[in-house]
Amino acid sequence: MTAPRAANRPELSAFLRAMRARVRPEDVGLPDIGRRRTPGLRRQEVAQLAAVSIDWYIRLEQGRVGVPGTAVLDAVSQALNLSEAERHHLHLIARGEAPPARHVPAPASGSLQHLLRSMPATPAWILDFRFDVLAHNEAAVALFGPGFAVGGNTARPLFLDPGARDFQLDWTRIAREHVGNLRANLTRHPDDPRIRDLVDELRRKSPDFATWWDDQTVQERTNGTKRVLHPAGGVLTLRYDVLAVQDGSDQRLSVITPADARSEDVLRSLISRGGGLRVVG
Structure with a gap:
């Protein structure tokens, strides 16, 4: 295997600064506190989002870290909201080689996708064992919002999006269920x-995830009730059921139903209007 070439330092520095300048704090879930002398994210905010030290990120932006690894470049790509073309460019100028192909989740079966479409009034979706979304119906998009898409992962926003705790009124229980499921x-x-x-x-x-992971909790999330706070509809009480797909794929069918009459009315209205409720998990 040919060793990666050294970084194209001037272009790497210019590219990272330009990408950082275009991202607003609110775009990546950070509070916009205080006046900024220049637009975009601060270096320490990019470092925080990518889970690297501020010193390392400054040296990366200056082209002084040698040949960075692919995983850390992908973390920086995610922190800066890079498109696939921009991610590819970053790897080329930082490593001198194209990045590894992104993971594409295995598709849900045709029969399962037909089942989802046959449930227009019931939010439903298919997850694999990594919590990657393989398929969903339109009702799920109406509930979760347009960001709920095939290829996304439901565990990441639950732990890393600060807004998740505001929407998930039972966040601690739901989050711990996810930790137990991921361990299993x-x-x-x-x-x-x-x-x-x-x-x-x-x-x-996520310090919470790390703490709960270390307590060795193992469980299979199958059903329950949770409360969510919708900015227009108020508190909704929803039932969730998670059903195993018995075909050896280790996929799960998740379904949301209302737990009371008021929640049913609000949920029906959201689905008929296509309104987005930002709920994860």
């Missing part, structure tokens, strides 16, 4: 690099 899933798939990367990332970036 990792035990079944110990050689899967994607789930290992997800767990490692959440342990680095």
